[in-house]
Amino acid sequence: IYMTEDMHTQSAQNAKQYHLTLLVKDETGYKNLMKLITRAWLEGFSSKPCLDRAALRANVEGLIALSGCHEGEVPSAAASGDVERAKQLALEYRDIFGPENFYLELQDHPKSEDQTRINTTLLTISQETGIPPVATEDIHYVRREDAPVQDVLLCIQHNRKVYEHD
Numbered sequence: 001i002y003m004t005e006d007m008h009t010q011s012a013q014n015a016k017q018y019h020l021t022l023l024v025k026d027e028t029g030y031k032n033l034m035k036l037i038t039r040a041w042l043e044g045f046s047s048k049p050c051l052d053r054a055a056l057r058a059n060v061e062g063l064i065a066l067s068g069c070h071e072g073e074v075p076s077a078a079a080s081g082d083v084e085r086a087k088q089l090a091l092e093y094r095d096i097f098g099p100e101n102f103y104l105e106l107q108d109h110p111k112s113e114d115q116t117r118i119n120t121t122l123l124t125i126s127q128e129t130g131i132p133p134v135a136t137e138d139i140h141y142v143r144r145e146d147a148p149v150q151d152v153l154l155c156i157q158h159n160r161k162v163y164e165h166d
Contacts, residue, residue: 001019001036001037002048002049003018003050004016004018004044004050004051004052005052007040007044007050007051007055008044018071018073018076019068019069020066020072020073021065021067021068021069021136022036022063022064022065023063024064025063025101026062028062029061032059032062033059033063035059036051036055036059039055040055053093056097060098063097064097064101064103065093065101066102066134066136067093067102067104069138070107070114070115070118072105074086074090074093074104075122077089078117078118078122079117079118083121086121087125090104090122090125090129090131091129091131099130103134104122104125104126104132104134105122105133105134105136106122106123106133107135107137109138
């Protein structure tokens with residue numbers, strides 16, 4: 001899901017959006033995820049449907065949250081060197097989802113200069129706060145032959161044509 005500071009006051013032109021990974025634990029979580037997604041599309045749409053932390057608080061039962069890839073709010077603060085902000089955000093997300101339902105997401109992107117700093121910072125935050133880390137990877141398809149389908153989905157999302165290049 002995409003997160004922003006305040007889904008009701010920021011305009012589409014200046015709203016910084018962050019990634020947050022949400023996983024469903026049970027049927028209640030599935031229903032809450034559907035409520036959050038619907039709310040994001042109806043109330044929080046800027047350049048993409050998004051939520052703020054206040055919106056999350058109302059519908060977190062049955063959900064597990066991961067801090068997201070390098071585009072997540074916590075990892076972005078870590079990448080910029082603002083360790084205190086990253087820690088503060090991690091603690092806030094832990095408070096929102098509960099200590100058993102929030103994890104700091106570690107990824108391996110060898111070509112990313114920031115990823116090593118992000119992972120090191122997240123591991124330090126984990127040690128200081130007890131928020132557990134989880135290793136993930138940012139994949140959008142499993143088999144190589146699925147790449148064209150992913151390309152079509154991205155074109156739909158960005159209102160582009162397959163033959164157009166970034």
